[in-house]
Amino acid sequence: EAMAKSKVLVVGGTGYIGKRIVKACLAQGYPTYVLQRAEIGLDIDKLQMLLSFKEQGARLIEGSFSDHGSLVNAVKQVDVVVCAMSGVHFRSHNILMQLKLVDAIKEAGNVKRFLPSEFGMDPAQMGHALEPGRVTFDEKMTVRKAIEDANIPFTYVSANCFGGYFAGNLSQLGSLLPPRDKVCIYGDGNAKGKLQLCDNCLLFKLLFLR
Numbered sequence: 656e657a658m659a660k661s662k663v664l665v666v667g668g669t670g671y672i673g674k675r676i677v678k679a680c681l682a683q684g685y686p687t688y689v690l691q692r693a694e695i696g697l698d699i700d701k702l703q704m705l706l707s708f709k710e711q712g713a714r715l716i717e718g719s720f721s722d723h724g725s726l727v728n729a730v731k732q733v734d735v736v737v738c739a740m741s742g743v744h745f746r747s748h749n750i751l752m753q754l755k756l757v758d759a760i761k762e763a764g765n766v767k768r769f770l771p772s773e774f775g776m777d778p779a780q781m782g783h784a785l786e787p788g789r790v791t792f793d794e795k796m797t798v799r800k801a802i803e804d805a806n807i808p809f810t811y812v813s814a815n816c817f818g819g820y821f822a823g824n825l826s827q828l829g830s831l832l833p834p835r836d837k838v839c840i841y842g843d844g845n846a847k848g849k850l851q852l853c854d855n856c857l858l859f860k861l862l863f864l865r
Contacts, residue, residue, distance in 0.1 A: 663680050736756070748791075753771055
């Protein structure tokens, strides 16, 4: 009952995961706040999404990662902060920007729970990861250390790989579409393996190419 009344702030609420978190919070009746960052500039699609959240009952809080005071003011209004900023290495890569959010949460001192932008593979188990994907895991560990050093109550959500990023493209890191003429197998080439195109892969191809 106490958690049902928690005020939740979603940072990165217009992104791939963030917009789903906002919708889930609203659907479950949480008082939901979404950070409206000045950095969206003239991105009308993101603005329209934010306004649609507002129509559904979310409250928009203005803030910027270039304005520490605005972040402190934002987190002071809530009990839980969920960050869903992008950490995809081939698109916008904002993992370390969370360090500014950690500083704001530490200064505000009222946040009962912080969920940083994780949601994928557990970075603590990915010390063997290869470039270019490795940078995401290393930076997530940097954020984890900052959270724990600041004694901020946290929850790390590790849900393994996203099908949308790794199934349809046969785990190719440069595209979301399946390859047409070659497949890169990551590693040193010594491990034996077998590549088999199953019915599910064909289904993904049909879905992505329609």
